[in-house]
Amino acid sequence: xxxxxxxxxxxxxxxxxxxxxxxxxxxxxxxxxxxxxxxxxxxxxxxxxxxxxxxxxxxxxxxxxxxxxxxxxxxxxxxxxxxxxxxxxxxxxxxxxxxxxxxxxxxxxxxxxxxxxxxxxxxxxxxxxxxxxxxxxxxxxxxxxxxxxxxxxxxxxxxxxxxxxx
Numbered sequence: 001x002x003x004x005x006x007x008x009x010x011x012x013x014x015x016x017x018x019x020x021x022x023x024x025x026x027x028x029x030x031x032x033x034x035x036x037x038x039x040x041x042x043x044x045x046x047x048x049x050x051x052x053x054x055x056x057x058x059x060x061x062x063x064x065x066x067x068x069x070x071x072x073x074x075x076x077x078x079x080x081x082x083x084x085x086x087x088x089x090x091x092x093x094x095x096x097x098x099x100x101x102x103x104x105x106x107x108x109x110x111x112x113x114x115x116x117x118x119x120x121x122x123x124x125x126x127x128x129x130x131x132x133x134x135x136x137x138x139x140x141x142x143x144x145x146x147x148x149x150x151x152x153x154x155x156x157x158x159x160x161x162x163x164x165x166x
Contacts, residue, residue, distance in 0.1 A: 007074075010073070010074045013128060014069055014074060014079060016125075017066045018063070018069070021059075021066050022063070023117060024090075024113040024118070027110050027112060028109045028110040035055070035108075036051075038106065038109055041104065041106075046155075049159075058154070062086075066086060074134070080134065080139055080143070081142070083129075084126075084129075084140055084143025086147060087122040087125050088148050089150040091119050091121070093118060094111075094115050095119075097110045097114045098111055098114070122144070
């Protein structure tokens with residue numbers, strides 16, 4: 001049986017977002033770290049809402065979603081949909097880091113893992129799931145559109161947090 005059609009490989013693919021998120025969170029907060037300070041400098045109008053609590057909750061929800069995806073895997077009827085939502089969300093986050101680094105002319109903690117893992121994860125996943133015909137094009141498109149809205153929701157939540165502080 002070919003590697004790309006094996007059940008073991010499919011399960012591996014469903015755990016990839018979790019591994020990528022783990023590496024990304026480590027880059028942002030452990031080594032080299034400094035993401036919150038960089039984010040506050042990049043978005044001074046939102047600085048009061050860029051808190052360790054906000055970051056912890058967001059990252060814990062993301063990690064939990066990727067763990068659920070990995071555990072449920074390809075056997076879950078909504079697994080592919082969630083895979084594309086998460087992979088698109090992560091690729092959007094990578095783009096945000098790259099644009100932030102360009103705009104600030106400074107290293108954005110998270111830009112390396114975002115560019116090196118998140119973007120290839122989405123592009124490779126689209127290729128893989130479409131090539132083995134396990135994902136209809138509609139699932140790919142809808143999942144990617146939903147995931148791509150993350151940055152808008154994050155902005156909305158930051159602004160809502162600021163409004164609540166007034």
